Amino acid sequence: MPETPHGVRGRTVLVAGATSASGHAATGALIAAGATVIAAGRDEARLAPLGALGARTAALDLADAASVEAFAEQVDAEGVRLDGIVHLVGGWRGGGGLPGQTDADYRALEAGLTALRHVTRAFWDDLVASPAARVSIVSSTAVARPLAGGANYAAVKAAEETWVRAMAQGFAKAAREAGEPLRAAAVVFRVRALAGLEDDLAARVVRLWDAAADEINDTVIPLGD
Template sequence: MDDPVTGRTILPGRTILLSGGTSRAGAVVAAAGLAAGATVLVAGRDPHKLDRLRAEVAGIATFRCDLTDEADVDALRSAVHAAHGAVDGILHLVGGWRGGGGLAGQTETDYRALETSLTALRLVSRAFDADLRASDAGREAIVSSTAVARPLAGGANYAAVKAACEAWTRAVAQGFAKAARDADEPQRAAAVIFRVRALAGLEQTLADAFLGLWSASAADLGTEPVELGAGTPN
């Protein structure tokens, strides 16, 4: 349902989780989610960033969690369920950039730092998979990069990790579709890839796109990446 005045998707009764959502993008999506009537949860590792986010966006609930640690993510699921029940949507915002210097400048340390986004995606999506399948409108989304389609030597590590995140998300989407087919039921859950050149300047665009997923049927969302715009170059 859309608000006839603002056009914003109304999400009363929905619970959404922003995984690694302590960034500027997380704050904007959190505020938009609250305005749309959703319960908004944010998970992150840094307690100071979580405190600042709660002060900036009144009404959200935050959970301290190392999203790259399986036991911590399992504890997050238990804490979320105890306080708010199952979730209907997840937006993965664990990310970052390291690159430059061609292939010679792509260090193993850089790769391992970037790889945390893939690890967090895998752990969180597995932990809350049953929630999204059980929801009458489960939605999961990642923020990827146009670098996947146009990789450069100086961003090889970054593009490789983002490509892996996209592959994982496509697999999640396939699982949702297969489960619906096997049960001979309408598809209710979907996983979506958003691509940006740079996220800075596109925070509200991301918020609108993510919340807008509930305005479309799961089967119509598909698995092709959705480019959100140019953003502000780094």
């Protein structure tokens, strides 16, 4: 990918789970590169610094289907069309081996997958119609090497990766049926630990729009070591 990103300029990108450190980094990098950013999260107060960066903010529970649908309808009524989604909803819970993998921890982690499903389904038509759509998630190396103490976490991340791969196939199928070149791509960033790599992630997210869709669709991009 080119060192200096330009392809994202003029695109509208939703950063889901934007109040995290990685969300702040991605939002700032996208705005600096000329994108219009919608920063979404549950806490309006924590979204305020992102608004100060120049992002449009949206306070809603992305794991709630009705809230996401209402938000998508509002955006559509305004004539806004998405060109990308950066999905950063998630967290880590674990420990205690297999017996320690509680239902409460699993449900909390599952909210990330649920949010991914809701958001990508709600904006699917926008993404397919976009001249340059990009969707990315942050997953974990635990998917390739799951440990007993992180089984809940690895299982949810594996499901998220599967959803993204299904999106990639859907993008390819839509382009093929329309007799058009592939313009949309869904990718997975996989990392062992994200702390300290937020700026690297943000830069790589921006550069997704500088790569050809058929080169990066349905790929896993490692971060860190």
